[in-house]
Every structure is written in C-alpha cells, then in structure tokens.
Amino acid sequence: VAEKVPVFGPLMRRGVVGLSERGDKWVTQSADQFKALLAAVAVGLVALVLDEMDLNALVRERVDIDVLAADLDIDAVINRVDLITLADKVIEGVDLPAIIRESTNSMTAEVMTDVRTQGERADDVVAGIVDRMLGRDRDNR
Amino acid sequence: VTSSEPDVERAAGIITRGLAAVIDLVVVLLIMSALYGGLVLVRLVYSPAAFSVPSLNAVFSTVVTFFVAVLYLTGCWTVSGSTAGAVTMGLRVVGRRSQRVSLLVGLLRAICCVLLPIGLLWVVVDRRRRSLQDIVFRTRVIYLKRAR
Numbered sequence: 001v002a003e004k005v006p007v008f009g010p011l012m013r014r015g016v017v018g019l020s021e022r023g024d025k026w027v028t029q030s031a032d033q034f035k036a037l038l039a040a041v042a043v044g045l046v047a048l049v050l051d052e053m054d055l056n057a058l059v060r061e062r063v064d065i066d067v068l069a070a071d072l073d074i075d076a077v078i079n080r081v082d083l084i085t086l087a088d089k090v091i092e093g094v095d096l097p098a099i100i101r102e103s104t105n106s107m108t109a110e111v112m113t114d115v116r117t118q119g120e121r122a123d124d125v126v127a128g129i130v131d132r133m134l135g136r137d138r139d140n141r
Numbered sequence: 142v143t144s145s146e147p148d149v150e151r152a153a154g155i156i157t158r159g160l161a162a163v164i165d166l167v168v169v170l171l172i173m174s175a176l177y178g179g180l181v182l183v184r185l186v187y188s189p190a191a192f193s194v195p196s197l198n199a200v201f202s203t204v205v206t207f208f209v210a211v212l213y214l215t216g217c218w219t220v221s222g223s224t225a226g227a228v229t230m231g232l233r234v235v236g237r238r239s240q241r242v243s244l245l246v247g248l249l250r251a252i253c254c255v256l257l258p259i260g261l262l263w264v265v266v267d268r269r270r271r272s273l274q275d276i277v278f279r280t281r282v283i284y285l286k287r288a289r
C-alpha cells in the first residue's frame with residue numbers, strides 16, 4: 001500500500017528490494033559458515049569416536065572374515081600379478097647355490113666319516129680274527 | 142682291546158690301508174693316462190700330418206709309472222703325511238717320534254712300497270700293525286683324529 005504513494009513509493013520499493021537482497025546474502029553466507037562449522041564438528045566427533053573404538057576388535061567381532069575370504073576372487077588377483085617376475089625376485093632372494101653347496105658339503109663329509117668309521121671297524125674285525133687264529137692275548141697290543 | 146680311545150693315536154689296519162693303496166694306485170694310473178694324453182696331444186700339435194697314436198713301450202711305461210708313483214707317494218708323505226687314498230680312508234703316515242716323515246725316509250719308503258707292495262700284508266699279523274716298510278723305516282700309519 002505504501003508503495004503506491006507517489007515520490008515516497010519508488011524510494012521505499014528500492015529500499016525493500018535492497019533489504020531483501022542483503023537479507024538473502026546474509027542468510028546464504030551464514031548458512032555456508034554454519035555448514036562449515038557443522039562439518040568441522042562432525043569430523044572431529046567421528047575422529048574422537050574412532051579413537052575410542054578398537055576397530056580391529058570390532059571387525060573381528062562383527063565381520064565374518066572367512067565368508068569374505070571365501071568370496072574373494074583370488075584367481076583374478078593372481079592373474080594381475082606377474083608371477084614370473086615375482087618368482088624371479090623370490091629366487092634372487094634365495095641363495096640357492098649356497099644351499100646346494102652346503103648340503104653337498106655335509107653329504108660328502110658324512111660319507112667320508114662313514115667310510116672311515118667302517119674302515120676302522122673292519123680293521124678291528126680283521127685284527128680280532130687274526131689274533132684269535134694266532135691265539136694272541138688281544139688286550140696285549 | 143680295540144675299543145676306541147680317541148686321544149691315543151691308533152695304528153691303522155689292513156682294510157683301510159689296503160683300500161687307501163688301491164685308491165692311490167688309481168690316482169697314479171690317472172696321472173699316467175693324463176701324461177699319455179698330453180703326449181698324444183703334443184705329438185698331434187707338432188706333426189699333425191704324420192700322426193699316429195703312439196704305441197706303448199712296456200719298459201718305458203713301467204719306468205715312468207714307477208717314477209710317477211714314487212714321486213707321488215714321497216711328495217704326499219713328506220708334505221702332509223697323507224696321500225689321496227689316505228685322506229679318503231682317514232689315515233696318515235708319521236715318523237717314529239715326529240709327526241712328519243723326512244724327505245729321505247719318505248723317498249726310500251715310497252720306493253720300497255712301489256717295489257714290494259706285498260709288504261703291506263705284514264700289517265695283518267704284526268701286533269702293532271706295521272707293514273714291512275714301517276718296520277724298516279720306523280714309520281707308523283695312524284688314523285686321523287676324528288673331527289668331533
């Protein structure tokens with residue numbers, strides 16, 4: 001009604017439009033600020049909650065890992081891995097020559113010890129037989 | 142009796158010594174064949190056209206074999222006391238008191254062993270397990286101490 005008053009009307013209309021614009025601006029600005037504040041609070045809250053919880057224990061308690069593992073498509077994972085490169089890397093890490101050398105060495109040593117022990121025993125057996133044949137006192141050697 | 146007394150140097154018997162002698166014989170024969178092969182190769186290099194596999198002169202090869210064997214035995218005994226066969230069977234030749242055989246004794250013992258290998262058999266009947274060569278040169282053949 002007041003806008004219809006001459007002279008005064010246009011002025012008032014302009015004032016009202018300015019005010020409403022300012023109001024809109026203020027509302028959107030404060031809403032943004034409020035949103036940001038809320039987000040910050042929420043993030044802090046979640047972090048706090050997570051800090052308080054033992055997630056591992058929770059997962060162990062609530063999640064059936066076996067079922068998940070059963071569903072895993074391991075073939076797809078394996079297909080994505082370059083197995084040959086991986087095997088090469090593994091073989092590089094294992095000192096195969098050293099292992100072979102070691103086992104061969106210990107085997108040779110074992111055989112040598114065995115041969116020597118057996119030979120010594122055979123010597124004793126022969127000596128015993130000869131001593132008996134000659135009627136020797138076997139302790140007197 | 143013969144129960145093991147680890148710290149005492151025990152004289153070796155006929156079986157180990159006999160086997161060691163056989164191994165040494167094989168080693169000497171291998172050396173001989175290597176020498177023969179080398180001779181053939183040298184001939185081939187110097188006269189490839191007129192090459193024929195050299196025939197073996199019995200006397201010559203016997204003499205060479207004798208020298209190779211004596212050299213091999215003397216060297217092994219004086220340097221380490223053990224030939225290849227002795228190492229395999231865990232034996233060692235030592236002097237009467239010292240742990241090494243002197244060069245002269247080693248040489249003479251080697252000659253006698255090559256000429257009269259049958260002397261080894263005396264080990265069987267000798268109380269102290271000496272071969273004829275051991276008696277003459279006052280050497281002993283003992284077991285290597287076991288690395289235990």
